[in-house]
Amino acid sequence: MKINKLFNSVNDVMSDVFDGAVIMLGGFGEAGSPVELIHGLIDTKCKDLTIVANNAGNGKIGLGALIGENQVKKVICSFARSPKSITFKELYENNKIELEVVPQGTLAERIRSAGAGIPGFYTQTSVGTPLAEGKEIKIFDGKEYVLEKSLKADFALIKAETSDRYGNLTYNKTARNFNPVMCMAANQTIVQVKRIEGEENTDPEKIITPGIFVNKVTVVSDPIIESIAIDNGETYP
Amino acid sequence: MNEFINIGWTKDEIAKKIANEFPHGSYVNLGIGMPELVSKFVDESKEIIYHSENGLLGMGPPANENELDFELINAGKKPVTILPGGSYCHHADSFSMIRGGHIDYCVLGAMEVSEGGDLANWTTGKGIPAVGGAMDLVVGAKNVFVMSQHTTKDGSPKFLKNCSLPLTGKSVVTRVYSNLAVLDVTPEGFKLKEMCEQIDFDLLQKVTEAKIISN
Numbered sequence: 001m002k003i004n005k006l007f008n009s010v011n012d013v014m015s016d017v018f019d020g021a022v023i024m025l026g027g028f029g030e031a032g033s034p035v036e037l038i039h040g041l042i043d044t045k046c047k048d049l050t051i052v053a054n055n056a057g058n059g060k061i062g063l064g065a066l067i068g069e070n071q072v073k074k075v076i077c078s079f080a081r082s083p084k085s086i087t088f089k090e091l092y093e094n095n096k097i098e099l100e101v102v103p104q105g106t107l108a109e110r111i112r113s114a115g116a117g118i119p120g121f122y123t124q125t126s127v128g129t130p131l132a133e134g135k136e137i138k139i140f141d142g143k144e145y146v147l148e149k150s151l152k153a154d155f156a157l158i159k160a161e162t163s164d165r166y167g168n169l170t171y172n173k174t175a176r177n178f179n180p181v182m183c184m185a186a187n188q189t190i191v192q193v194k195r196i197e198g199e200e201n202t203d204p205e206k207i208i209t210p211g212i213f214v215n216k217v218t219v220v221s222d223p224i225i226e227s228i229a230i231d232n233g234e235t236y237p
Numbered sequence: 238m239n240e241f242i243n244i245g246w247t248k249d250e251i252a253k254k255i256a257n258e259f260p261h262g263s264y265v266n267l268g269i270g271m272p273e274l275v276s277k278f279v280d281e282s283k284e285i286i287y288h289s290e291n292g293l294l295g296m297g298p299p300a301n302e303n304e305l306d307f308e309l310i311n312a313g314k315k316p317v318t319i320l321p322g323g324s325y326c327h328h329a330d331s332f333s334m335i336r337g338g339h340i341d342y343c344v345l346g347a348m349e350v351s352e353g354g355d356l357a358n359w360t361t362g363k364g365i366p367a368v369g370g371a372m373d374l375v376v377g378a379k380n381v382f383v384m385s386q387h388t389t390k391d392g393s394p395k396f397l398k399n400c401s402l403p404l405t406g407k408s409v410v411t412r413v414y415s416n417l418a419v420l421d422v423t424p425e426g427f428k429l430k431e432m433c434e435q436i437d438f439d440l441l442q443k444v445t446e447a448k449i450i451s452n
Contacts, residue, residue: 028291028292028310028314028328029310029314030307030310030314031291031307031308031309031310031314032308054328078367078368078369078370079367079368079369080365080366080367081364081365081367088365089365092365099365099366101366101367101368102368103368103369103370103371103372103373104290104328104332104368104369104370104373105290105328105332105335105336105370105372105373105377106372106373107328108327108328108329108331108332109329109332109336111329112329123336123376124336124376124377125336125372125373125376125377126372127376127406127407128355128404128406128407128408129372129403129404129405129406129407130403130404131368131372171325172308173293173306173308173309173319173325174289174291174292174293174308174309174310174325175308176292176325176326176327177291177292177327177328178327178328179327180327180329181327181328181329208327225307226307227307228307
């Protein structure tokens with residue numbers, strides 16, 4: 001038997017997703033956003049999802065489309081505002097979607113710590129601001145720190161550059177962003193890659209996410225470029 | 238109307254003052270908007286490394302048409318370039334650079350700054366609240382510079398005894414650069430470092446709610 005985490009299609013890798021799931025979406029803006037996997041998630045019709053991502057989607061592509069299909073009950077993100085945001089803005093203004101605002105570094109660390117088995121941590125970020133209200137404050141060396149709890153997910157949808165059959169991943173430039181930490185924090189990590197690396201395995205010195213953090217991989221060789229698609233008026237489904 | 242918004246230093250002149258402040262070899266994070274101007278004015282005798290919190294250290298100028306790559310963007314989600322010596326990292330590492338105290342300077346815009354160094358710049362309390370990396374930057378960077386017009390568009394003071402808007406951070410601002418003056422935040426309050434030539438101290442104090450220490 002050989003380990004093989006490679007699957008034939010987006011539909012194959014999305015088969016376990018369920019209603020009410022907490023789902024992390026990699027990406028910062030469009031860079032590293034797993035648009036085709038999100039479209040696969042739309043096709044599952046799963047609803048009442050909690051989405052963890054940096055942003056809340058643009059236009060009616062990717063996360064913007066998922067929110068527009070009313071499949072999301074809550075978004076946990078650092079920056080939900082965007083000139084091209086349509087669907088989140090509309091639902092938020094009508095109180096039809098929940099928003100938890102998290103400072104970007106706290107968001108990254110809550111995800112990383114979940115993946116590292118750390119249930120919470122103290123940080124100076126947000127002390128004295130509305131985002132620290134109701135949270136435990138502790139003093140270390142005369143400075144105030146706020147307790148932040150780690151953040152786990154049922155699924156992480158990830159975009160990477162390459163994988164091998166073991167699920168060892170590499171990324172492209174700033175499309176790396178949240179993807180490696182999200183791979184660590186989910187019960188099931190699902191990845192779209194542009195190509196499969198080599199015959200057997202990736203150069204171990206080049207691997208950014210070791211395959212232990214990855215469950216399912218599928219190839220989307222020519223992924224949508226979100227900003228161009230939105231400018232062209234494309235929508236999903 | 239606000240008679241003070243168009244006098245004093247231009248945005249480029251403010252940016253140049255800030256750029257002159259960075260020692261050679263500094264690691265610097267520039268906020269989105271007006272602070273981005275600062276990188277245009279760094280003296281070529283110095284090498285400054287720009288950090289963009291989405292996992293880019295060694296950020297170069299905006300990408301031209303031939304360099305356009307939607308997977309090489311800055312924190313403002315605009316295509317940029319990477320300079321020799323640059324590197325990519327994931328978000329937790331990028332924010333460890335910030336929260337771990339490795340960034341020497343960050344430059345941010347402001348809605349309000351208090352004499353105690355409190356900063357409000359992320360929400361007016363209306364619309365969709367969005368914080369991004371601002372709360373991390375203000376507690377993590379060794380020096381937090383605010384770059385802002387001295388008053389709001391309608392002429393109200395921005396530099397106050399106490400902020401009225403929701404805070405981004407408490408006691409975090411090091412120095413304020415406006416079109417009218419450069420003010421240090423000290424334990425005693427705002428202290429004048431430099432003032433534009435078009436006004437006198439009485440006028441500066443008049444458009445600043447908090448008391449300014451003049452020497």
